[in-house]
Amino acid sequence: MTVSGRESRAGLLFLLPWVIGFLAFTAGPMLFSLWLSLTHYDMLKPPAFVGLENYREALADDRVGTALWNTVFFTALHVPSQIVLALGLASLLRRAGRGSGFFRTVLYLPVMTPPVALAAMFLLLLNGQHGAVNGFLGWFGFQGPNWTTDPVWIKPGLVVMSLWTVGSTAVLYLAALTRVPVERYEAARLDGASPWRQFRHVTLPGISGTVYFTVVVNTIASLQVFTEAYAMFFGARAKQSAEGDAALFYVIHLFQEAFGSLRMGYASALAWGLFAVIAVITAVQVRLSRRYVHYEGDRS
Amino acid sequence: MRGLLLTAALVVPALVAAGCGGLGSDTSGALVTMGFGLPDEHATARVAVFRAANPGVDLRISEGAFDEQQFLSAVAAGDPPDLVYAERRKLGGYAARGAVQSLESCVREHGVDLGVFREAALRQVTYSGEVYGLPEFSSVRLVIVNNPVVRAAGLDPAALSTADWAGLGEVADRLARVGGGRVERIGFDPKVPEFLPLWAKANGAELIGPDARLDDPRVVEAVRHTTDLVARQGGWASFKAFRDTFDQFGANNQYVTGQLAVMPMDSWYINTLATNSPDADVTIAPFTGRDGQVLTESGGQAWAIPKGARHPDLACRFLVTMTDTRTWVTAATARRDALAEAGRPYGGTFTANRVADERIFREVFDPRGNPILAKGVPVVMSLQDKAFALPPSPAASELVRAWEGAVNRVLVGRQSPEEAMAQAQREAERALKRVGGR
CATH class of the missing domain: 3.40.190.10 (Periplasmic binding protein-like II)
Incomplete structure (x- = not known):
């Protein structure tokens, strides 16, 4: 089927709002921040060109190293935890039968919680001395850690909190699981495949496209983690530093430099640094996906 | 098709206009x-x-x-x-x-x-x-003592002083209740890193100024003293987690429940205590430097x-x-009248205008016999003109971040006070160099 020139023009016209929005609110600011990253700019005086000085400073900044380590550590814990739990919940939901609609709603509801409210709630739940999480662990004879004040446990605590919104990933897996043809499981069972082998050789290849998508999206989101950590450890108490910087994530450092120290040029350089990190990690994931992701039909 | 093009031509500008946001009121x-x-x-x-x-x-x-x-x-x-x-x-x-x-x-x-x-x-x-x-x-900073807790430990609330740093550690040991990794009571909360300027000043050092250095041995000593106080009361992780459970603005605040014995605090908290727990038995006293002189910070x-x-x-x-x-x-009169209608005392208004305060406390002040206000207000009034304040600096945010970060690193055991404050000084110098100030 061919598309007439008139239809093409109509299509482009419908695309125009998005294109204008993209140029005005994404591409434009990105180019402007690229320029700012080569300047000293405090919002009050005009930007002064300094070449690559901001990038050189970022490479020597101890807090950038700390923030990057915290962010990568959090991502390395958060993404696998989110995916494994979401997949487990989706598998259970698939077997829920007539109640699946109800449980799907219940599972997704926490995603609607505003992030700052979530942070405030988890500050109470994760309190090491009187929090409900440690109270629960206490029933089994474990003395839980100080999740919100011990630098060793702050990031794992944030990972625990991040699982509150696992429902958004779980519903994607549920949709993917229902698309795996039942005949493949029947064939596998006839061949004597155990449940694990069915999962490994039927389920996983069948949902690999969704797994790939959620890994990429969750990785990018984790590398940009900000709101909950800022609300818990920096924002509400207007603190510039907390718990030995154990919760100093990259975007929090960027935000502090931009709006605490008014160093827009340096913060822009940090933003482009993060952009580069995300681009590299995503490129690696895309490369790996060619080997592990299976698509139905012809990919061309 | 013409209809499609027409629709697109009408919808697109409308969406763009809508995307640009509504019209604000003219100010x-x-x-x-x-x-x-x-x-x-x-x-x-x-x-x-x-x-x-x-x-x-x-x-x-x-x-x-x-x-x-x-x-x-x-x-x-x-x-x-x-x-x-x-x-x-x-x-x-x-x-x-x-x-x-x-x-x-x-x-x-x-x-x-x-x-x-x-x-x-x-x-x-x-x-x-x-x-x-x-x-x-x-507002000024002063010390609020929980009398029943201190007396139960065999100490005299009126005799407690922040001047004797060695003695303060022993006082904290006697007042704190810590066991099995859990803190049941904080004996003395030094309120760091927020109150570091006060502790440094108590040791004769400034944090901001032409000659100020964050790695000044007197600042390092203040950091060591205050972080040691925390360390001997369960360590930062437990200490802070316990402190986070305080119902600071409620009727079951840390003084009523006995979760806290002594801490320096901002003066506005006196009104909070007086309103929420008027029967709390507290002593309100000035903070003192190591030389025994009264010392407070203004905000x-x-x-x-x-x-x-x-x-x-x-x-x-x-x-x-x-x-x-x-x-x-x-304003003070209106505030007093509104509180009186609700049957509550008026603890005065502390302003930066000395003449206004004199008139307010002479003509308007109405504590209605509230014991906390009766004890606290004279102390606050006596401190107002003795306060110091951090001077303005174009790099104020970076300096605060530098010293708070340093104290935090010591509190969590990542660095010694010397290492932490040396790093803070380097960060402060870089910040000051960037903005060309002190």
Whole structure:
């Protein structure tokens, strides 16, 4: 089927709002921040060109190293935890039968919680001395850690909190699981495949496209983690530093430099640094996906 | 197809227009404030005084806490409010960066007597010899002792002093209750890193100033002393987690429940205690330096006029009215009357205007026999003119971050006090070099 020139023009016209929005609110600011990253700019005086000085400073900044380590550590814990739990919940939901609609709603509801409210709630739940999480662990004879004040446990605590919104990933897996043809499981069972082998050789290849998508999206989101950590450890108490910087994530450092120290040029350089990190990690994931992701039909 | 094109031609501009946001109300003729709210009579009564004296002025109070990002973006975009209300410490930094205007001509034209303002408060809004803001409220820092807990440990609340640093550790040991990794009571909370300027000053050192160094041995000693106090009461992780459970603004606050024995605190907390737990048995005493002299740090807000404000003359009239002695007395009276209607005591209003405070506590103050106010208010009054304040610095945010980060690293055991403060000094030097200030 061919598309007439008139239809093409109509299509482009419908695309125009998005294109204008993209140029005005994404591409434009990105180019402007690229320029700012080569300047000293405090919002009050005009930007002064300094070449690559901001990038050189970022490479020597101890807090950038700390923030990057915290962010990568959090991502390395958060993404696998989110995916494994979401997949487990989706598998259970698939077997829920007539109640699946109800449980799907219940599972997704926490995603609607505003992030700052979530942070405030988890500050109470994760309190090491009187929090409900440690109270629960206490029933089994474990003395839980100080999740919100011990630098060793702050990031794992944030990972625990991040699982509150696992429902958004779980519903994607549920949709993917229902698309795996039942005949493949029947064939596998006839061949004597155990449940694990069915999962490994039927389920996983069948949902690999969704797994790939959620890994990429969750990785990018984790590398940009900000709101909950800022609300818990920096924002509400207007603190510039907390718990030995154990919760100093990259975007929090960027935000502090931009709006605490008014160093827009340096913060822009940090933003482009993060952009580069995300681009590299995503490129690696895309490369790996060619080997592990299976698509139905012809990919061309 | 023609219909499709026509639809697209109509819908696209409409969507673009919608995407560009709604039309805001025109504020070009209005006097607009930022960072100020109207939570009680202290605010509403003073605003009413201005409105009554200036019936033709369209005053618009943009309620909400001060937002640095919002303010600086507005100044940078050339669309600032006419007035900004913010912490004095921040205003000094904005003056240094040129984000707020000098009030010299405003003060001169309205005949404002700057002598009525408390010295520490005025110093915070004075940069290069010029005044950039008029101070509002004034709080000081003092020590609040939980009498029953201290007496139960065999100590005399009146004899507790922050001057004897070695003795303070022993006092903390006797008062704290820690066991099995759990803190049941904090004996002495040094309130670090927030109160480090006070502890450093108690040891004779400044954190901001031409000769100040964060790696000064006296600052290092203050960091060691305060972090040791935390370490011997369960360590930071447990100590802080326990402190986070306090119902600080409720009837079951840490003094009522016995979760805390002693801590230095801002003076506004006296009113909170008096309101929520009037029967709490506390001693309110001054903080003292190691030399035994009374020592306190001043804090509070101030009004300023941003660079590029559309109505600087009206803005000047507004901030002069808001900080005027008669306006304060009117507001205090309205506040007292409102509290009286609710059957509650009025603990006074502590402003940076010394003359206003004298009149308020002579003519309006109505503690109604509240024991906490009866004990606390005289102490606060005695401290107001003895306070020091952190001087303005164009790198104030970076300096605070440097020393708070350093103390945090010591608290969690990542660095020794020497290492942490040496790193803080390097960070401070870099920040000061960037902005060309001290």
